[in-house]
Amino acid sequence: MIKTLHVALFVVAFALPIPFGALAQGSSAAAEPPTQSELPNWLRRGLPGPGHEVLAPMIGTWRVQMSFYGTLGRSPDQPPLVTDDLISHRQWLAGGRYIEDIMEGTLDGAPVWRKGWLGYSIMDGRYEWVTIDPVNTTMMYFKGVPNSGDQRPIGMSGTFTDQGVAGEETVGKQVGMRTVIKIENNDRHIIELYFTRPGQQETLATRAVYTRLKA
Template sequence: MLRKISLTAASAVAVLGMVGAPEASAGAVVGTPAAVAQSVPSAARAADDLAPGPHHRVLDSLVGTWKATKTNYLLGTDGQPVVSRDMTVKVRWIAKTGGRFLEEKTEGTLGDITYFRLGVLGFSTIDRRYEWTTFDSVTPTAMTYRGAPVSGSPSVLSIPGEFTDPGVLGPDYRGKAIPMRTVITIRSKNKHTFDLYFTPPGQSERLVDRVVYTRKIK
C-alpha cells in the first residue's frame, strides 16, 4: 500500500513538472527517460516559485511585539480624531503555513470601547502581490486588500481593496462599495506605520486611520 501511494505521489509531481515545460524534441516519447529528465527542471522551478522568497523577507521587520498608537479620523468629534495609545500588537509567522503568512493580533481600546483586530498578511508568489485581510471588533465585515504586482524589495507597500460601508462614513453611504487602500511603510526594524485611506463616491481619497508601531524592547 505504501509503495502504491508513493508511486501515485511521484506521478502527480511528474505531471505538475510537465506543465509549462519546454516542448519535447522530435522523436521524444512522453514517459521515456529523456522526457522524464526534461520535466525535472520544471518541477524544481515550480517548487521555487511556490516557496517563500525575498518578498516574504521584506515582512520580517514586522515580526515581534509592538506598542501601537492608533489615530482614527472617523470616530472623532468636532474635527478631532480619536487617539488610542494603549494598544499592544503581536506579529508572528504562521509556521503551519510554511512561513507564508504573518498573523497580527491587536488588543487595546478605541475611544471608550475594547478593541481587537486579527490580520493576515502575505505575498502571493503566483500573482506577485501582497495580500492583507483583517477582522476586527468594530467592523462587521472582513477588510480584504489585494496589491498590484511588485518587484524588488519595497519598503512601502500600497495594497488597495474595497468594502461595503456599514455606515462608518455616515448614513448616506451605508451599503455602498467604498474603495480603500492600506499603505504599510517600513521605516526601520523598530518602527513602521499602517495608513488606511477611503475614497467615498464623488470624493477624493482621504486618510481615515493611522497606526504607528514602535517595537517593545525588553
C-alpha cells in the same frame, strides 16, 4: 483512520515543506529537510522569497499609537480619536509564508480588537492583506497591483460595502480603501488606511505608529 492519516500527511507536506516522496521513505528521510532542487516545481514556487523578507522587520510585539480620522462613523473633518493603548502581536505562519497580526487594547474606554493576515503572493507578484474585527461583518481584503513586486512603501487596495463606519451617507455603498505600510527600520513602522467615498477624494481614515516593545 486511513483517510485521517492521508489528510495529515497532506497538511504536513505543505507546512514543512517536505515532498511526498520523502514521507514515503520513512522517518529518517522526513527528518532531513530537502534542498530546493529536490522539491517538485509546483511546491518550490510557493517557498517564501524576497517579498517575504521585506516583511521580517514587522515580526514581534508592538505598542501602537493609532489615530482614527474618517472612520467609526466620524467625518474626516472632525478631530481624530487617538489611543496609545494598543498592543500588536505578530508571528510567522505556514512556514514563513504569512504574518498573523493580532491587535488589542482600548479606545476611549471601549475595547479594540483586530486580527489580520499579511502575505506576499509570488505568483501574482504583490502583497495581500485581510482583516477581521468585531465591528464589521465584512472581511476587509487588500491587494497590491499585480506584478508590483516587493515595492516600498507597500501599497494595497480594495473595496468594501459600508455599514456606516465611513458615514451614514455611505451605508450600503462601495467605499474604496487603501493601506500603506512604511517600514522605517527594525523598531518602527507606520500603517495608514485611506477611504475613497463615492464621488469624493481619498481621505485618511487611520494612522498607526508601531514601536517595538523590547524585553
